[in-house]
Amino acid sequence: MMGRLGKVISLGAGLPHPDCFPVKSVSFDYLSPESNFESTDKIEVPDNEALYEALQYTSGRGTSYFDKYCRHHIEIHQKPKYNDWDIVVTAGATQSLEAVLRLLCNPNEDTILAEEFTYPAFLECCNPMRLKVFGVKVDQHGVCPKDLDQLLTNWSGEHKKPKLIYTMPVGQNPLGITMTLERRSEFYKVCQKHDLIIVEDDPYYHLQLDSKQKLPSLLTFDTDGRVIRFDSFSKIMTPGARCSIVTANQTFITKLVVHNEVGIHSSAAPSQLILHELLKTWNDEGFDKWVEHLCDHYLKRRGILDDAFNKYLDKSLCSWNLPDSGMFLWIEIDQSAYPKPANVEEHQWPAQLEDMIFNESVSNGVLLAKGHWFMVDQNLQKVGFRATYAFAEENELVAASQKFGQALKSVHEKLSAK
């Protein structure tokens, strides 16, 4: 093995000797852009410097080569507005989120904001830190900046004024909404006015299905270094790799590197090696082609699910959006179509109705994610479900829609008969 410490003989560092690594090469088959991702070629990584770095303890920043690739990736895709931005390779957006909250928030003291329906793992990260989370209104264009401004301008009461907002600007999970360009600009200005740090979690950035021209990251508006952006390889390459990038100002990144060193140490370096070898072999054109390939794949599936919904879901009972990005579609249940039993309290009815539809769907053999799993405020008087066209087989998308449509109808019939 190469990659020892050169002229200095180290008796200091507690590194295992490379002879003790049982892996001596790595090879894998990958889908090739030349074949339109229909057949495979092979990559072989012999016993070289890159393999040594992947098998040895690695810097908290990530391996030297993946760090370099990720800087390039951010530079060409996200184009931060200021020059001295920095990155750290992390073990997924979820781990990054936890790290950022620990870095910036005081447990049991701080208040943070999120879209009124949000990624449940974000709420799970906030819980053990006992952070108070408030929801911000969103419409079909993303976070409503005027509501955000009003909320912060009129802030009073027992909770501290928020210092941070968590947002998913593309293919929002669970609502499937994408923040428009105008909104991004207005949103950034309101955050500036109230000195909010913005956590931009953007795993669906490359899955902007309908547009050739991708909407720019909030980093492109960021003149103050207040945006902390997460790019994840989970949805565009493979979630098992546990590789993501945090981009932010140098002060935050330096702290996050230290946080890595005392926590995960680094994102798994063999994953970085595999991703790097693949991305290097594909090169930028191959990556772009892969993204197009993924978008075509999801567009087709989105179409199948939407057609099936049009066929099987009764529009007097619900409505849904056709997301232009990401993997999720939001089904809003029309509560007025479902008679409330007299013995149920008004404020408890949305959650109960959602449960009834959920249970009926599961008995029918289909599972959708309940709206209440994503609600910041559990008392929000809304009923909805998140569906995804990402995972089920194409024929299953149709069968699932039929089963869900039946569940909506039979709950309606049961309640109407009472």
Ligand SMILES: Cc1ncc(COP(=O)(O)O)c(C=O)c1O
């Ligand atoms: C908004 C959002 N952030 C993060 C993740 C997870 O990303 P990672 O695998 O990089 O932790 C998901 C996946 O569902 C997500 O929807």
